[in-house]
Amino acid sequence: MAGSVIRRVLAVLSLGMIVNASPVQLARRAIASELLERFTLFSQFAALSACDQNINHTGQSLTCDYGTCPLVAADNTTVINAFHSDHGPTGYIALDHTRKLIVLAFRGTVSKSDGNADLDITLAPINEVCTGCRAHHGFWVYWSAVASQATSQLCDATSAYPGYRLSVVGHSLGGGISALAGTVLRTQGFDLDIWTFGGPKPGNMKLAEFITNQQTPNSIYRATHTTDPIPKVPINLPFLDWSQPSPEYWITQETGAQVTTDGVQYVEGINSKEGNAGSDRDLRWPNPEHVWYFGNMSACATPIDAS
Ligand SMILES: *[C@@H]1O[C@H](CO)[C@@H](O)[C@H](O)[C@H]1NC(C)=O
Numbered sequence: 001m002a003g004s005v006i007r008r009v010l011a012v013l014s015l016g017m018i019v020n021a022s023p024v025q026l027a028r029r030a031i032a033s034e035l036l037e038r039f040t041l042f043s044q045f046a047a048l049s050a051c052d053q054n055i056n057h058t059g060q061s062l063t064c065d066y067g068t069c070p071l072v073a074a075d076n077t078t079v080i081n082a083f084h085s086d087h088g089p090t091g092y093i094a095l096d097h098t099r100k101l102i103v104l105a106f107r108g109t110v111s112k113s114d115g116n117a118d119l120d121i122t123l124a125p126i127n128e129v130c131t132g133c134r135a136h137h138g139f140w141v142y143w144s145a146v147a148s149q150a151t152s153q154l155c156d157a158t159s160a161y162p163g164y165r166l167s168v169v170g171h172s173l174g175g176g177i178s179a180l181a182g183t184v185l186r187t188q189g190f191d192l193d194i195w196t197f198g199g200p201k202p203g204n205m206k207l208a209e210f211i212t213n214q215q216t217p218n219s220i221y222r223a224t225h226t227t228d229p230i231p232k233v234p235i236n237l238p239f240l241d242w243s244q245p246s247p248e249y250w251i252t253q254e255t256g257a258q259v260t261t262d263g264v265q266y267v268e269g270i271n272s273k274e275g276n277a278g279s280d281r282d283l284r285w286p287n288p289e290h291v292w293y294f295g296n297m298s299a300c301a302t303p304i305d306a307s
């Protein structure tokens with residue numbers, strides 16, 4: 001596997017020299033192997049939020065079913081708080097002592113109330129976060145349900161573990177909530193990275209611009225996969241400007257294939273059509289592309305979200 005990747009990279013590089021292509025263009029195609037490993041790690045943090053044992057066991061370590069989260073399972077982790085309610089998001093805050101991380105994770109769609117949150121697609125004004133910004137109402141209500149508790153626990157955790165990097169992660173619905181939660185927490189002074197996997201659009205163009213410009217020293221790692229329809233929704237209707245922040249990391253490898261560095265394309269630009277947004281319409285549901293992000297995202301639960 002590694003050998004063939006190296007051969008392909010070398011082939012691309014030598015082709016580049018012959019046609020004198022810009023090295024910048026070449027650098028944009030593939031991602032570094034260190035970033036691929038972090039994507040894989042955070043996809044596992046997102047996926048295992050759907051395993052019931054992580055939701056019911058505050059104080060325990062993170063585990064997952066079917067051996068689909070080997071990187072996290074090998075670490076020394078502790079769940080600080082696992083949250084679950086009928087009218088709010090499911091997820092957890094955990095420490096990873098091995099890698100010095102604090103992780104706030106939101107689960108994808110499992111319950112009926114999760115499905116209702118997905119479908120609650122009015123644009124809610126959130127001027128207190130940024131002027132002119134509007135957020136996906138369902139995601140906003142979900143974040144609001146846990147905001148004060150999560151914020152105070154993250155305050156405690158970041159002061160108890162000052163060298164630990166904070167990340168907010170989620171797949172699908174969880175990705176939409178993560179984009180909002182991470183954005184708000186940054187305005188409150190937290191340095192953090194946002195990792196989303198197949199997340200729907202979190203809000204309007206002003207919000208996407210705000211998230212995109214909020215990055216240094218933070219980052220948003222927004223992963224999409226081939227034709228996954230979920231990052232494309234809600235679709236734009238006249239007078240609405242639903243948008244995705246930049247950049248995007250577009251996995252171009254097929255479902256089930258182990259993702260390699262040259263199978264992830266770095267795409268810049270809000271609502272760029274160079275990545276998932278410009279890919280073919282794919283209306284299959286359940287959608288296989290939606291549940292494969294650096295690994296199997298549905299081992300513990302099959303997300304049922306339709307929006
Ligand atoms: C465990 O968590 C799930 C949510 O994922 C919840 O539905 C279930 O009732 C919980 N089980 C127990 C025994 O607390």
Ligand SMILES: *[C@@H]1O[C@H](CO)[C@@H](O)[C@H](O)[C@H]1NC(C)=O
Pocket residue numbers: 076097
């Ligand atoms: C896990 O890390 C914590 C905090 O550093 C430490 O107290 C604990 O002993 C570690 N556990 C294991 C099994 O290494």
Ligand SMILES: *[C@@H]1O[C@H](CO)[C@@H](O)[C@H](O)[C@H]1NC(C)=O
Pocket residue numbers: 066255256292296297298299300
């Ligand atoms: C993901 O895991 C589920 C549950 O084990 C399994 O049914 C499904 O086939 C897996 N998907 C892939 C693409 O391996």
